[in-house]
Amino acid sequence: MHIDPSLPTNVSMSVSAPQGGLDAAARADLCRRVAADIVRSRTLRHRILTGIRLAEPNWDILLDLYLSERKGLRVSICDVAFIAGVSRSTGARCVANLIASGVLEGVADAQDGRRTWISLSQHMKAALEEYFLRISGVNFADSEELSEMHASILSHFGNNCLS
Secondary structure (H helix, E strand, O other): OOOOOOOOOOOOOOOOOOOOOOOHHHHHHHHHHHHHHHHHHHHHHHHHOOOOOOOOHHHHHHHHHHHHHHOOOOEEHHHHHHHHOOOHHHHHHHHHHHHHOOOEEEEEOOOOOOOEEEEEOHHHHHHHHHHHHHHOOOOHHHOHHHHHHHHHHHHHHOHHHHO
16 A cells, blocks of 8 residues: 655645635634644544554544643543553653653642643643644634744744744
8 A cells, every 4th residue: 555645644634724814713713623634633533544543642532631721621531541541650751751842731630639730831732723723724824922932932943833
């Protein structure tokens, strides 16, 4: 079987950017819809291509955290293994690496010291939103605010992470 590596994993997105500008609420809604489409695409891929390991636990964690935060839900480190479809030890290792790199932030639960809540760092949330907007066709050159957001992301993570 030949697989064309140039094909995107999300060939058909159900959302596209409207012509003209987007206000903050419209951008947030567009990002949420794109993230949900990516999750649906990955779920479908896993259902159809059963038996083939296509695991990207860090990406799965980032997508689910983004969507959970948009819904106002909190995610604990224990939830991550389930989210990413990996063992608890692998999930904890992924989270530890993502926290160490500044992608995630962890906060101890005030009621239960054994639990740690995790969330996206502000810079990672901005980076994900830039990604979602770009794959939706939003042109960053048209928006001073988005261009400034991109510059801030690059200064935090460096050009190698996002280029």
